[in-house]
Amino acid sequence: MPDEAGTTQLAVIGGGPGGYAAAFLAADLGLKVTLIDEQAQPGGVCLYRGCIPSKALLHAARVLTEAREASRWGIEFQPPRVDVDRLRAWKQEVVGKLTGGLAQIAKQRQVEYIRGRASLLDARTLSVATHDSGDKRLGFEYAILATGSFPAMLPGLPQSMRILDSTSALDLSSVPKTLLVVGGGYIGLELGTVYAALGTEVSVVEMLDGLLPGADRDLVAQLAKRIEKIFHKVMLSTKVAEMKEGKSGITVKFEGASAEGGEQVYEKVLVSVGRKPNSAIPGLEKTRVQKDAKAFIRIDAQRRTAEPTIYAVGDVAGEPMLAHKASHEGRTAVEAIAGHKVAFEPRAIPAVVFTDPEVAWCGLTETEAARENRPVKVARFPWAASGRAVTLDRSDGVTKLVIDPETERVLGVGITGVGAGDLIAEGVLAVEMAALASDVALTIHPHPTLSETVMEAAEVFYGQATDIYRPKKS
Numbered sequence: 084m085p086d087e088a089g090t091t092q093l094a095v096i097g098g099g100p101g102g103y104a105a106a107f108l109a110a111d112l113g114l115k116v117t118l119i120d121e122q123a124q125p126g127g128v129c130l131y132r133g134c135i136p137s138k139a140l141l142h143a144a145r146v147l148t149e150a151r152e153a154s155r156w157g158i159e160f161q162p163p164r165v166d167v168d169r170l171r172a173w174k175q176e177v178v179g180k181l182t183g184g185l186a187q188i189a190k191q192r193q194v195e196y197i198r199g200r201a202s203l204l205d206a207r208t209l210s211v212a213t214h215d216s217g218d219k220r221l222g223f224e225y226a227i228l229a230t231g232s233f234p235a236m237l238p239g240l241p242q243s244m245r246i247l248d249s250t251s252a253l254d255l256s257s258v259p260k261t262l263l264v265v266g267g268g269y270i271g272l273e274l275g276t277v278y279a280a281l282g283t284e285v286s287v288v289e290m291l292d293g294l295l296p297g298a299d300r301d302l303v304a305q306l307a308k309r310i311e312k313i314f315h316k317v318m319l320s321t322k323v324a325e326m327k328e329g330k331s332g333i334t335v336k337f338e339g340a341s342a343e344g345g346e347q348v349y350e351k352v353l354v355s356v357g358r359k360p361n362s363a364i365p366g367l368e369k370t371r372v373q374k375d376a377k378a379f380i381r382i383d384a385q386r387r388t389a390e391p392t393i394y395a396v397g398d399v400a401g402e403p404m405l406a407h408k409a410s411h412e413g414r415t416a417v418e419a420i421a422g423h424k425v426a427f428e429p430r431a432i433p434a435v436v437f438t439d440p441e442v443a444w445c446g447l448t449e450t451e452a453a454r455e456n457r458p459v460k461v462a463r464f465p466w467a468a469s470g471r472a473v474t475l476d477r478s479d480g481v482t483k484l485v486i487d488p489e490t491e492r493v494l495g496v497g498i499t500g501v502g503a504g505d506l507i508a509e510g511v512l513a514v515e516m517a518a519l520a521s522d523v524a525l526t527i528h529p530h531p532t533l534s535e536t537v538m539e540a541a542e543v544f545y546g547q548a549t550d551i552y553r554p555k556k557s
Protein backbone atom coordinates (compact mmCIF):
# COMPACT_ATOMS: atom_id res chain seq x y z
CA MET A 84 0.00 0.00 0.00
CA PRO A 85 1.37 3.44 -0.83
CA ASP A 86 2.09 5.82 2.09
CA GLU A 87 -0.42 8.60 2.59
CA ALA A 88 1.24 11.84 1.41
CA GLY A 89 -1.86 13.87 2.12
CA THR A 90 -3.94 15.96 -0.17
CA THR A 91 -3.36 18.88 -2.45
CA GLN A 92 -5.62 21.26 -4.31
CA LEU A 93 -3.75 20.91 -7.61
CA ALA A 94 -1.49 18.04 -8.63
CA VAL A 95 0.55 18.70 -11.76
CA ILE A 96 2.04 15.60 -13.39
CA GLY A 97 5.06 16.56 -15.49
CA GLY A 98 7.56 19.33 -14.77
CA GLY A 99 8.13 20.68 -18.30
CA PRO A 100 7.12 24.14 -19.59
CA GLY A 101 3.41 23.18 -19.47
CA GLY A 102 3.61 21.73 -15.97
CA TYR A 103 5.85 24.24 -14.21
CA ALA A 104 4.11 27.27 -15.77
CA ALA A 105 0.80 25.86 -14.51
CA ALA A 106 2.15 25.04 -11.05
CA PHE A 107 3.74 28.46 -10.59
CA LEU A 108 0.64 30.40 -11.66
CA ALA A 109 -1.59 28.22 -9.46
CA ALA A 110 0.66 28.99 -6.47
CA ASP A 111 0.50 32.71 -7.33
CA LEU A 112 -3.29 32.43 -7.29
CA GLY A 113 -3.15 30.94 -3.79
CA LEU A 114 -3.69 27.24 -4.50
CA LYS A 115 -1.85 24.47 -2.68
CA VAL A 116 0.16 22.86 -5.46
CA THR A 117 2.16 19.65 -5.88
CA LEU A 118 4.39 19.25 -8.93
CA ILE A 119 5.55 15.73 -9.81
CA ASP A 120 8.32 14.77 -12.20
CA GLU A 121 10.86 12.00 -12.58
CA GLN A 122 13.80 14.41 -12.79
CA ALA A 123 15.51 15.86 -9.73
CA GLN A 124 14.37 19.35 -10.71
CA PRO A 125 11.63 20.80 -12.92
CA GLY A 126 12.43 21.48 -16.60
CA GLY A 127 11.01 18.61 -18.65
CA VAL A 128 12.15 17.75 -22.15
CA CYS A 129 12.56 21.41 -23.05
CA LEU A 130 15.23 22.18 -20.47
CA TYR A 131 16.90 18.78 -20.10
CA ARG A 132 16.92 17.37 -23.63
CA GLY A 133 15.20 19.79 -26.00
CA CYS A 134 15.00 23.55 -26.49
CA ILE A 135 17.78 24.61 -24.14
CA PRO A 136 20.65 22.18 -24.80
CA SER A 137 19.99 22.36 -28.55
CA LYS A 138 20.10 26.15 -28.52
CA ALA A 139 23.32 26.17 -26.49
CA LEU A 140 24.93 23.92 -29.10
CA LEU A 141 23.47 25.98 -31.95
CA HIS A 142 25.06 29.06 -30.42
CA ALA A 143 28.44 27.30 -30.46
CA ALA A 144 27.78 26.28 -34.08
CA ARG A 145 27.01 29.88 -34.99
CA VAL A 146 30.28 31.09 -33.46
CA LEU A 147 32.23 28.45 -35.40
CA THR A 148 30.51 29.42 -38.65
CA GLU A 149 31.01 33.17 -38.13
CA ALA A 150 34.69 32.65 -37.34
CA ARG A 151 35.09 30.72 -40.61
CA GLU A 152 33.15 33.31 -42.62
CA ALA A 153 35.03 36.28 -41.15
CA SER A 154 37.83 35.70 -43.66
CA ARG A 155 35.55 37.41 -46.19
CA TRP A 156 35.87 40.60 -44.14
CA GLY A 157 39.63 40.34 -43.83
CA ILE A 158 39.69 38.63 -40.46
CA GLU A 159 41.50 35.30 -40.38
CA PHE A 160 41.24 32.96 -37.41
CA GLN A 161 43.20 29.75 -36.99
CA PRO A 162 41.02 26.70 -37.72
CA PRO A 163 39.08 26.11 -34.49
CA ARG A 164 39.97 23.30 -32.11
CA VAL A 165 36.80 21.94 -30.55
CA ASP A 166 37.12 20.37 -27.11
CA VAL A 167 33.96 18.27 -27.13
CA ASP A 168 34.20 17.47 -23.42
CA ARG A 169 34.24 21.15 -22.50
CA LEU A 170 31.47 21.96 -24.95
CA ARG A 171 29.35 19.20 -23.42
CA ALA A 172 30.16 20.41 -19.91
CA TRP A 173 29.20 24.00 -20.81
CA LYS A 174 25.89 22.80 -22.28
CA GLN A 175 25.19 20.87 -19.06
CA GLU A 176 26.08 23.97 -17.06
CA VAL A 177 23.45 25.94 -18.99
CA VAL A 178 20.87 23.22 -18.31
CA GLY A 179 21.88 23.06 -14.63
CA LYS A 180 21.57 26.82 -14.16
CA LEU A 181 18.07 26.93 -15.61
CA THR A 182 16.67 23.80 -13.96
CA GLY A 183 18.25 24.85 -10.65
CA GLY A 184 16.60 28.24 -11.05
CA LEU A 185 13.22 26.57 -11.55
CA ALA A 186 13.69 24.43 -8.44
CA GLN A 187 14.42 27.57 -6.44
CA ILE A 188 11.39 29.42 -7.81
CA ALA A 189 9.23 26.39 -6.95
CA LYS A 190 10.47 26.59 -3.35
CA GLN A 191 9.92 30.35 -3.16
CA ARG A 192 6.34 29.81 -4.31
CA GLN A 193 5.90 26.93 -1.87
CA VAL A 194 5.11 24.47 -4.64
CA GLU A 195 5.70 20.99 -3.24
CA TYR A 196 7.99 19.08 -5.62
CA ILE A 197 7.88 15.29 -5.59
CA ARG A 198 10.43 13.39 -7.63
CA GLY A 199 8.93 10.20 -9.01
CA ARG A 200 6.61 8.59 -11.51
CA ALA A 201 2.91 9.29 -11.02
CA SER A 202 0.03 6.88 -11.72
CA LEU A 203 -3.64 7.69 -11.38
CA LEU A 204 -5.69 5.62 -8.96
CA ASP A 205 -8.94 7.38 -9.81
CA ALA A 206 -10.20 10.86 -10.76
CA ARG A 207 -9.18 12.30 -7.36
CA THR A 208 -6.20 10.24 -6.25
CA LEU A 209 -2.77 9.44 -7.59
CA SER A 210 0.24 7.50 -6.47
CA VAL A 211 3.87 8.48 -6.96
CA ALA A 212 6.64 5.87 -7.13
CA THR A 213 9.37 8.02 -5.59
CA HIS A 214 13.08 7.50 -6.05
CA ASP A 215 13.91 7.44 -2.35
CA SER A 216 10.84 6.93 -0.17
CA GLY A 217 8.62 4.30 -1.81
CA ASP A 218 5.13 4.90 -3.13
CA LYS A 219 3.19 7.96 -1.98
CA ARG A 220 -0.55 8.44 -2.29
CA LEU A 221 -1.91 11.91 -2.95
CA GLY A 222 -5.51 13.08 -3.02
CA PHE A 223 -6.24 16.06 -5.29
CA GLU A 224 -9.13 18.37 -6.15
CA TYR A 225 -7.73 18.91 -9.63
CA ALA A 226 -4.90 17.43 -11.67
CA ILE A 227 -3.16 18.71 -14.77
CA LEU A 228 -1.52 16.14 -17.03
CA ALA A 229 1.59 17.67 -18.60
CA THR A 230 3.52 14.52 -19.41
CA GLY A 231 4.92 15.71 -22.73
CA SER A 232 6.09 13.55 -25.63
CA PHE A 233 8.84 11.18 -26.73
CA PRO A 234 10.70 10.66 -30.03
CA ALA A 235 8.98 8.53 -32.68
CA MET A 236 11.18 5.74 -34.05
CA LEU A 237 11.09 4.02 -37.41
CA PRO A 238 9.90 0.42 -37.25
CA GLY A 239 12.38 -2.43 -37.70
CA LEU A 240 15.58 -0.56 -36.80
CA PRO A 241 18.48 -2.60 -35.42
CA GLN A 242 19.37 -2.07 -31.74
CA SER A 243 22.52 0.01 -32.05
CA MET A 244 24.43 2.71 -30.18
CA ARG A 245 25.05 4.23 -33.60
CA ILE A 246 21.36 5.04 -34.05
CA LEU A 247 20.52 8.23 -32.19
CA ASP A 248 17.37 10.05 -31.23
CA SER A 249 17.38 13.74 -30.26
CA THR A 250 18.29 12.91 -26.65
CA SER A 251 21.38 10.85 -27.47
CA ALA A 252 22.37 13.27 -30.26
CA LEU A 253 22.33 16.10 -27.70
CA ASP A 254 24.52 14.04 -25.37
CA LEU A 255 27.30 14.72 -27.87
CA SER A 256 29.19 11.54 -26.96
CA SER A 257 31.42 12.06 -30.01
CA VAL A 258 31.64 14.01 -33.25
CA PRO A 259 31.17 11.33 -35.92
CA LYS A 260 32.84 11.59 -39.33
CA THR A 261 29.54 10.97 -41.05
CA LEU A 262 25.93 11.35 -39.89
CA LEU A 263 22.71 10.52 -41.67
CA VAL A 264 19.75 12.54 -40.45
CA VAL A 265 16.42 10.84 -41.16
CA GLY A 266 13.72 13.54 -41.31
CA GLY A 267 14.25 17.11 -42.52
CA GLY A 268 12.09 18.77 -39.86
CA TYR A 269 12.90 20.90 -36.80
CA ILE A 270 15.19 18.47 -35.00
CA GLY A 271 16.95 17.06 -38.04
CA LEU A 272 17.88 20.49 -39.38
CA GLU A 273 18.79 22.04 -36.02
CA LEU A 274 20.96 19.16 -34.84
CA GLY A 275 22.30 18.57 -38.36
CA THR A 276 23.46 22.21 -38.29
CA VAL A 277 25.25 21.62 -34.97
CA TYR A 278 27.08 18.51 -36.17
CA ALA A 279 27.95 20.08 -39.54
CA ALA A 280 29.54 23.05 -37.75
CA LEU A 281 31.52 20.64 -35.55
CA GLY A 282 32.97 19.04 -38.67
CA THR A 283 30.70 16.06 -39.34
CA GLU A 284 29.74 15.27 -42.94
CA VAL A 285 25.95 15.44 -42.56
CA SER A 286 23.43 14.01 -45.03
CA VAL A 287 19.69 14.35 -44.63
CA VAL A 288 16.95 12.16 -46.05
CA GLU A 289 13.40 13.55 -46.12
CA MET A 290 10.44 11.57 -47.42
CA LEU A 291 8.54 14.63 -48.68
CA ASP A 292 9.63 16.86 -51.56
CA GLY A 293 10.94 19.72 -49.40
CA LEU A 294 12.59 20.45 -46.07
CA LEU A 295 10.42 21.73 -43.19
CA PRO A 296 7.14 20.66 -44.76
CA GLY A 297 5.08 22.84 -42.37
CA ALA A 298 6.59 26.14 -43.54
CA ASP A 299 5.88 28.29 -46.63
CA ARG A 300 8.24 27.37 -49.48
CA ASP A 301 9.64 30.88 -49.98
CA LEU A 302 10.72 30.95 -46.32
CA VAL A 303 12.45 27.59 -46.67
CA ALA A 304 14.18 28.47 -49.96
CA GLN A 305 16.91 30.63 -48.37
CA LEU A 306 17.59 28.02 -45.70
CA ALA A 307 17.64 25.19 -48.24
CA LYS A 308 20.30 27.04 -50.25
CA ARG A 309 22.58 27.26 -47.25
CA ILE A 310 21.84 23.72 -46.09
CA GLU A 311 22.89 22.49 -49.56
CA LYS A 312 26.26 24.17 -48.89
CA ILE A 313 26.89 23.10 -45.30
CA PHE A 314 25.45 19.57 -45.50
CA HIS A 315 27.06 16.89 -47.60
CA LYS A 316 23.84 15.72 -49.24
CA VAL A 317 20.12 16.48 -49.13
CA MET A 318 17.91 13.63 -50.35
CA LEU A 319 14.29 14.69 -50.88
CA SER A 320 11.31 12.46 -51.75
CA THR A 321 13.40 9.61 -50.39
CA LYS A 322 13.01 7.15 -47.53
CA VAL A 323 15.19 4.68 -45.71
CA ALA A 324 14.35 1.18 -46.95
CA GLU A 325 16.72 -0.72 -44.66
CA MET A 326 19.40 -0.17 -42.01
CA LYS A 327 21.93 -2.78 -40.93
CA GLU A 328 24.72 -2.44 -38.41
CA GLY A 329 28.18 -3.35 -39.70
CA LYS A 330 31.70 -3.03 -38.26
CA SER A 331 32.32 0.52 -39.42
CA GLY A 332 28.83 1.92 -39.23
CA ILE A 333 25.22 1.63 -40.27
CA THR A 334 24.64 0.50 -43.85
CA VAL A 335 21.58 2.24 -45.25
CA LYS A 336 19.54 1.42 -48.32
CA PHE A 337 17.27 4.16 -49.65
CA GLU A 338 14.16 4.16 -51.80
CA GLY A 339 12.79 7.11 -53.76
CA ALA A 340 14.05 10.01 -55.87
CA SER A 341 17.62 10.17 -54.51
CA ALA A 342 18.07 6.45 -53.86
CA GLU A 343 20.46 5.92 -56.77
CA GLY A 344 20.36 2.19 -56.18
CA GLY A 345 23.36 1.79 -53.91
CA GLU A 346 23.99 1.56 -50.18
CA GLN A 347 25.77 4.09 -48.01
CA VAL A 348 27.58 3.59 -44.71
CA TYR A 349 27.25 6.20 -41.95
CA GLU A 350 29.09 6.29 -38.65
CA LYS A 351 25.91 7.45 -36.93
CA VAL A 352 22.26 7.92 -37.85
CA LEU A 353 19.92 10.43 -36.18
CA VAL A 354 16.25 9.52 -36.43
CA SER A 355 14.12 12.67 -36.18
CA VAL A 356 10.79 11.77 -37.73
CA GLY A 357 8.47 13.44 -35.21
CA ARG A 358 7.33 12.95 -31.64
CA LYS A 359 4.48 11.07 -29.96
CA PRO A 360 2.38 12.09 -26.96
CA ASN A 361 3.32 10.57 -23.62
CA SER A 362 -0.30 9.67 -22.88
CA ALA A 363 0.19 6.09 -21.65
CA ILE A 364 -0.06 7.41 -18.10
CA PRO A 365 -0.56 4.46 -15.75
CA GLY A 366 -4.10 4.36 -14.37
CA LEU A 367 -5.53 6.78 -16.94
CA GLU A 368 -8.02 4.07 -17.87
CA LYS A 369 -9.50 4.37 -14.37
CA THR A 370 -10.73 7.85 -15.30
CA ARG A 371 -13.02 9.20 -18.03
CA VAL A 372 -10.11 10.87 -19.85
CA GLN A 373 -10.23 10.17 -23.60
CA LYS A 374 -7.58 10.12 -26.32
CA ASP A 375 -7.82 10.83 -30.04
CA ALA A 376 -6.64 8.63 -32.91
CA LYS A 377 -3.06 9.92 -32.56
CA ALA A 378 -3.10 9.23 -28.78
CA PHE A 379 -3.27 12.93 -27.82
CA ILE A 380 -5.47 13.56 -24.78
CA ARG A 381 -8.75 15.15 -25.80
CA ILE A 382 -9.36 18.54 -24.23
CA ASP A 383 -11.77 21.46 -24.56
CA ALA A 384 -11.04 25.19 -24.87
CA GLN A 385 -10.27 25.39 -21.13
CA ARG A 386 -7.89 22.38 -21.52
CA ARG A 387 -10.31 20.21 -19.49
CA THR A 388 -10.51 16.50 -20.34
CA ALA A 389 -13.71 14.46 -20.33
CA GLU A 390 -13.02 13.95 -16.60
CA PRO A 391 -14.04 17.24 -14.93
CA THR A 392 -11.26 17.15 -12.31
CA ILE A 393 -8.50 16.46 -14.84
CA TYR A 394 -6.94 18.89 -17.33
CA ALA A 395 -4.20 18.27 -19.91
CA VAL A 396 -1.71 20.67 -21.49
CA GLY A 397 1.36 20.74 -23.71
CA ASP A 398 2.69 18.05 -26.03
CA VAL A 399 0.44 15.36 -24.54
CA ALA A 400 -2.63 17.40 -25.47
CA GLY A 401 -1.97 18.10 -29.16
CA GLU A 402 -0.02 19.95 -31.83
CA PRO A 403 1.95 22.10 -32.17
CA MET A 404 4.42 20.49 -29.82
CA LEU A 405 6.12 23.69 -28.73
CA ALA A 406 7.21 24.88 -25.31
CA HIS A 407 5.49 28.28 -25.49
CA LYS A 408 2.22 26.65 -26.51
CA ALA A 409 2.54 24.26 -23.54
CA SER A 410 3.13 27.03 -21.01
CA HIS A 411 0.24 29.15 -22.27
CA GLU A 412 -2.04 26.14 -22.10
CA GLY A 413 -0.81 25.45 -18.58
CA ARG A 414 -1.73 28.97 -17.51
CA THR A 415 -5.14 28.72 -19.23
CA ALA A 416 -5.93 25.46 -17.40
CA VAL A 417 -5.04 27.01 -14.05
CA GLU A 418 -7.16 30.07 -14.69
CA ALA A 419 -10.07 27.81 -15.61
CA ILE A 420 -9.57 25.82 -12.40
CA ALA A 421 -9.50 29.11 -10.46
CA GLY A 422 -12.89 29.93 -11.95
CA HIS A 423 -11.78 32.68 -14.33
CA LYS A 424 -13.57 33.10 -17.65
CA VAL A 425 -10.83 31.92 -19.99
CA ALA A 426 -10.22 29.94 -23.18
CA PHE A 427 -7.12 28.95 -25.14
CA GLU A 428 -7.77 30.62 -28.47
CA PRO A 429 -4.58 32.20 -29.80
CA ARG A 430 -4.63 33.81 -33.23
CA ALA A 431 -0.95 33.09 -33.60
CA ILE A 432 1.39 30.52 -32.08
CA PRO A 433 4.86 31.36 -33.38
CA ALA A 434 7.02 28.60 -34.88
CA VAL A 435 10.78 29.08 -35.00
CA VAL A 436 13.33 26.74 -36.51
CA PHE A 437 16.69 27.76 -35.05
CA THR A 438 18.74 26.88 -38.09
CA ASP A 439 21.15 29.24 -39.85
CA PRO A 440 19.36 31.27 -41.12
CA GLU A 441 16.42 30.89 -38.77
CA VAL A 442 12.93 30.36 -40.15
CA ALA A 443 9.96 31.76 -38.23
CA TRP A 444 6.30 32.25 -38.89
CA CYS A 445 3.02 32.95 -37.11
CA GLY A 446 -0.68 33.28 -37.84
CA LEU A 447 -2.00 32.48 -41.32
CA THR A 448 0.60 31.11 -43.73
CA GLU A 449 0.43 31.61 -47.47
CA THR A 450 0.10 27.84 -47.90
CA GLU A 451 -2.89 27.71 -45.53
CA ALA A 452 -4.52 30.68 -47.28
CA ALA A 453 -4.16 28.91 -50.65
CA ARG A 454 -5.51 25.66 -49.20
CA GLU A 455 -8.54 27.46 -47.76
CA ASN A 456 -9.06 29.49 -50.95
CA ARG A 457 -8.82 32.58 -48.83
CA PRO A 458 -7.86 35.75 -50.74
CA VAL A 459 -4.77 37.40 -49.25
CA LYS A 460 -2.11 39.85 -50.39
CA VAL A 461 1.48 39.04 -49.59
CA ALA A 462 4.01 41.83 -49.09
CA ARG A 463 7.66 40.71 -49.14
CA PHE A 464 10.75 42.64 -48.16
CA PRO A 465 14.00 40.97 -49.24
CA TRP A 466 16.86 41.39 -46.79
CA ALA A 467 19.25 42.39 -49.59
CA ALA A 468 17.55 45.80 -49.18
CA SER A 469 18.12 45.90 -45.40
CA GLY A 470 21.11 47.98 -44.34
CA ARG A 471 21.46 45.97 -41.14
CA ALA A 472 21.42 42.62 -42.96
CA VAL A 473 24.12 43.86 -45.33
CA THR A 474 26.34 45.04 -42.42
CA LEU A 475 26.00 41.54 -40.98
CA ASP A 476 26.88 40.05 -44.39
CA ARG A 477 23.63 38.11 -44.06
CA SER A 478 21.27 39.34 -46.72
CA ASP A 479 19.93 35.77 -47.11
CA GLY A 480 16.60 36.62 -45.60
CA VAL A 481 13.07 37.72 -46.30
CA THR A 482 10.25 39.22 -44.24
CA LYS A 483 6.69 38.89 -45.45
CA LEU A 484 3.27 39.87 -44.27
CA VAL A 485 0.12 37.97 -45.20
CA ILE A 486 -2.60 40.63 -45.35
CA ASP A 487 -6.36 40.64 -45.72
CA PRO A 488 -6.90 42.69 -48.93
CA GLU A 489 -10.26 44.08 -47.75
CA THR A 490 -9.52 45.09 -44.18
CA GLU A 491 -5.72 45.41 -44.55
CA ARG A 492 -5.37 43.39 -41.35
CA VAL A 493 -2.11 41.51 -40.82
CA LEU A 494 -3.15 37.85 -40.70
CA GLY A 495 0.26 36.21 -40.71
CA VAL A 496 3.96 36.95 -40.73
CA GLY A 497 6.89 34.90 -42.01
CA ILE A 498 10.57 35.67 -41.61
CA THR A 499 13.74 33.90 -42.71
CA GLY A 500 17.09 35.30 -41.66
CA VAL A 501 19.49 35.54 -38.74
CA GLY A 502 17.53 36.40 -35.60
CA ALA A 503 14.15 35.64 -37.24
CA GLY A 504 13.13 33.84 -34.03
CA ASP A 505 13.34 37.08 -32.06
CA LEU A 506 11.89 39.24 -34.82
CA ILE A 507 8.73 37.13 -35.16
CA ALA A 508 7.54 38.35 -31.74
CA GLU A 509 6.51 41.64 -33.36
CA GLY A 510 4.54 39.67 -35.93
CA VAL A 511 2.75 37.72 -33.20
CA LEU A 512 1.77 40.96 -31.48
CA ALA A 513 0.56 42.43 -34.79
CA VAL A 514 -1.63 39.39 -35.50
CA GLU A 515 -2.95 39.12 -31.93
CA MET A 516 -3.75 42.86 -31.76
CA ALA A 517 -5.42 42.74 -35.21
CA ALA A 518 -2.98 45.39 -36.43
CA LEU A 519 -3.46 46.83 -39.89
CA ALA A 520 -0.56 46.95 -42.33
CA SER A 521 -0.66 50.74 -41.86
CA ASP A 522 -0.17 50.34 -38.07
CA VAL A 523 3.03 48.42 -38.75
CA ALA A 524 4.17 50.82 -41.49
CA LEU A 525 3.55 53.90 -39.33
CA THR A 526 5.36 52.52 -36.28
CA ILE A 527 8.86 54.00 -36.10
CA HIS A 528 11.41 51.18 -36.01
CA PRO A 529 15.02 51.74 -34.91
CA HIS A 530 17.66 52.08 -37.61
CA PRO A 531 19.69 50.17 -38.59
CA THR A 532 18.02 46.99 -37.31
CA LEU A 533 16.52 43.89 -38.82
CA SER A 534 13.23 44.90 -37.21
CA GLU A 535 12.88 47.54 -39.93
CA THR A 536 12.21 44.71 -42.39
CA VAL A 537 8.81 44.18 -40.73
CA MET A 538 7.93 47.86 -41.18
CA GLU A 539 9.26 47.91 -44.73
CA ALA A 540 7.28 44.79 -45.65
CA ALA A 541 4.17 46.76 -44.60
CA GLU A 542 5.39 49.69 -46.73
CA VAL A 543 5.77 47.29 -49.67
CA PHE A 544 2.06 46.51 -49.28
CA TYR A 545 1.34 50.18 -50.05
CA GLY A 546 3.97 50.33 -52.82
CA GLN A 547 5.94 52.89 -50.81
CA ALA A 548 8.90 51.12 -49.23
CA THR A 549 11.82 53.48 -48.77
CA ASP A 550 14.59 51.00 -49.47
CA ILE A 551 13.15 49.07 -52.37
CA TYR A 552 11.24 50.13 -55.49
CA ARG A 553 8.05 48.08 -55.59
CA PRO A 554 5.25 50.27 -57.01
CA LYS A 555 1.74 49.14 -56.06
CA LYS A 556 0.09 47.13 -58.80
CA SER A 557 -3.28 48.62 -59.70
Ligand code: FAD
Binds near residue numbers: 098128396
Ligand atom coordinates in the same frame (compact mmCIF):
# COMPACT_ATOMS: atom_id res chain seq x y z
P1 FAD B 1 7.76 18.05 -21.48
O1 FAD B 1 8.70 19.17 -21.55
O2 FAD B 1 7.94 16.90 -22.40
O3 FAD B 1 7.80 17.53 -20.00
C1 FAD B 1 7.07 16.42 -19.58
C2 FAD B 1 7.65 15.93 -18.28
O4 FAD B 1 6.73 14.99 -17.71
C3 FAD B 1 8.97 15.20 -18.41
O5 FAD B 1 9.92 15.76 -17.55
C4 FAD B 1 8.65 13.76 -18.02
O6 FAD B 1 9.70 13.13 -17.33
C5 FAD B 1 7.46 13.98 -17.08
N1 FAD B 1 6.58 12.80 -16.96
C6 FAD B 1 6.01 12.07 -17.95
N2 FAD B 1 5.23 11.09 -17.42
C7 FAD B 1 5.31 11.24 -16.07
C8 FAD B 1 4.73 10.53 -14.97
N3 FAD B 1 3.89 9.50 -15.15
N4 FAD B 1 5.05 10.93 -13.72
C9 FAD B 1 5.89 11.98 -13.49
N5 FAD B 1 6.45 12.68 -14.50
C10 FAD B 1 6.16 12.31 -15.76
N6 FAD B 1 10.03 23.73 -28.42
C11 FAD B 1 10.13 25.06 -28.55
O7 FAD B 1 9.14 25.78 -28.36
N7 FAD B 1 11.31 25.66 -28.91
C12 FAD B 1 12.42 24.92 -29.14
O8 FAD B 1 13.48 25.48 -29.46
C13 FAD B 1 12.35 23.52 -29.02
N8 FAD B 1 13.43 22.75 -29.24
C14 FAD B 1 13.34 21.41 -29.07
C15 FAD B 1 14.46 20.63 -29.32
C16 FAD B 1 14.41 19.26 -29.17
C17 FAD B 1 15.63 18.43 -29.43
C18 FAD B 1 13.19 18.65 -28.73
C19 FAD B 1 13.13 17.17 -28.52
C20 FAD B 1 12.07 19.41 -28.50
C21 FAD B 1 12.13 20.79 -28.67
N9 FAD B 1 11.01 21.61 -28.47
C22 FAD B 1 11.11 22.95 -28.63
C23 FAD B 1 9.73 21.04 -28.05
C24 FAD B 1 9.54 21.23 -26.53
O9 FAD B 1 10.60 20.60 -25.86
C25 FAD B 1 8.21 20.66 -26.10
O10 FAD B 1 7.17 21.19 -26.86
C26 FAD B 1 7.96 20.99 -24.62
O11 FAD B 1 8.98 20.46 -23.81
C27 FAD B 1 6.62 20.41 -24.18
O12 FAD B 1 6.42 20.72 -22.85
P2 FAD B 1 5.47 19.82 -21.93
O13 FAD B 1 5.35 20.57 -20.65
O14 FAD B 1 4.26 19.46 -22.67
O15 FAD B 1 6.26 18.46 -21.68
Ligand code: NAD
Binds near residue numbers: 266269355434435
Ligand atom coordinates in the same frame (compact mmCIF):
# COMPACT_ATOMS: atom_id res chain seq x y z
P1 NAD C 1 9.11 17.18 -37.44
O1 NAD C 1 7.69 16.80 -37.55
O2 NAD C 1 9.47 18.60 -37.31
O3 NAD C 1 9.91 16.62 -38.70
C1 NAD C 1 9.90 15.26 -39.03
C2 NAD C 1 10.27 15.15 -40.50
O4 NAD C 1 10.52 13.79 -40.78
C3 NAD C 1 9.16 15.61 -41.43
O5 NAD C 1 9.69 16.49 -42.38
C4 NAD C 1 8.68 14.30 -42.07
O6 NAD C 1 8.20 14.47 -43.37
C5 NAD C 1 9.94 13.48 -42.02
N1 NAD C 1 9.76 12.03 -42.03
C6 NAD C 1 8.83 11.30 -41.36
N2 NAD C 1 9.02 9.97 -41.58
C7 NAD C 1 10.10 9.87 -42.40
C8 NAD C 1 10.79 8.78 -42.99
N3 NAD C 1 10.40 7.53 -42.77
N4 NAD C 1 11.85 9.03 -43.79
C9 NAD C 1 12.24 10.31 -44.02
N5 NAD C 1 11.62 11.39 -43.49
C10 NAD C 1 10.57 11.17 -42.68
O7 NAD C 1 9.67 16.30 -36.22
P2 NAD C 1 11.03 16.40 -35.42
O8 NAD C 1 12.05 17.12 -36.19
O9 NAD C 1 11.30 15.02 -34.95
O10 NAD C 1 10.61 17.27 -34.19
C11 NAD C 1 9.50 16.87 -33.38
C12 NAD C 1 8.79 18.06 -32.83
O11 NAD C 1 9.54 18.65 -31.78
C13 NAD C 1 8.59 19.20 -33.82
O12 NAD C 1 7.48 18.97 -34.65
C14 NAD C 1 8.38 20.37 -32.92
O13 NAD C 1 7.04 20.37 -32.49
C15 NAD C 1 9.30 20.05 -31.76
N6 NAD C 1 10.58 20.77 -31.90
C16 NAD C 1 10.54 22.14 -31.97
C17 NAD C 1 11.71 22.84 -32.12
C18 NAD C 1 11.66 24.34 -32.17
O14 NAD C 1 10.62 24.89 -31.80
N7 NAD C 1 12.69 25.02 -32.63
C19 NAD C 1 12.92 22.19 -32.23
C20 NAD C 1 12.92 20.80 -32.19
C21 NAD C 1 11.74 20.11 -32.00
